[in-house]
Amino acid sequence: MWFVEEYLDDNDHLAAVGLPLEEPGVLTAPEAEFVGELRRLAASWTVPVTGSFVTRHDDENDIADALAVVVQIEGCAWGASLVDGTTLTCGELHNQLYYPLPGDSAAFTVAGQPADLARDAAQWLEALLRRPVVRLQWLHRGQVYRERCMFADTGRLQWTMYNNTLAPMRSLLRRFRDPDKPDRVVPVRN
Numbered sequence: 001m002w003f004v005e006e007y008l009d010d011n012d013h014l015a016a017v018g019l020p021l022e023e024p025g026v027l028t029a030p031e032a033e034f035v036g037e038l039r040r041l042a043a044s045w046t047v048p049v050t051g052s053f054v055t056r057h058d059d060e061n062d063i064a065d066a067l068a069v070v071v072q073i074e075g076c077a078w079g080a081s082l083v084d085g086t087t088l089t090c091g092e093l094h095n096q097l098y099y100p101l102p103g104d105s106a107a108f109t110v111a112g113q114p115a116d117l118a119r120d121a122a123q124w125l126e127a128l129l130r131r132p133v134v135r136l137q138w139l140h141r142g143q144v145y146r147e148r149c150m151f152a153d154t155g156r157l158q159w160t161m162y163n164n165t166l167a168p169m170r171s172l173l174r175r176f177r178d179p180d181k182p183d184r185v186v187p188v189r190n
Contacts, residue, residue: 002042003035003069005054027054030085030114031067037118038069038080047129048189057081057099068098071125074133074149074188076158080121088117090124106156132190133158136182140168149188 005027027035035054042052051072070079070093077093081100089100091107100107110120131151138146145166149158 034114041122133188135186139183
């Protein structure tokens, strides 16, 4: 099932800023409508299943009672943030606190009714989940020492890894740089 409710009972931060919920872990009526419609729409998706869940933002500088629906793609959090049941922001999310990252060029914000916002979120998330993801890998002595994970259609970087203990000695010297072309490209999604 898409968008399992997790961490909704961890609302200590809400009480700390004076925003009580009726009961910990309970969605408000607009949130429940939004999540229910999103799940209904997601049930018909024909994309590879990935981790997904519903949680609350954990950011004291943001509106503390915002709801986040999160999908994880290769270790990165993407999703939708619902504020007061009327404002939706879709984009890349902080990978631990789940608030929208500022300056995300893929993000958009829209206002409306919960069911309409769920349709907007579902359309955006399904399109995101259809995008191909690849890992570019550089090898030395049969082991990956450098890796980049990205959307294959746009080249947008998801994450990068460099292990200098596995890297060839020549790449550790500043006058030489890693080859631009990876040794292999591994399709991850689609």
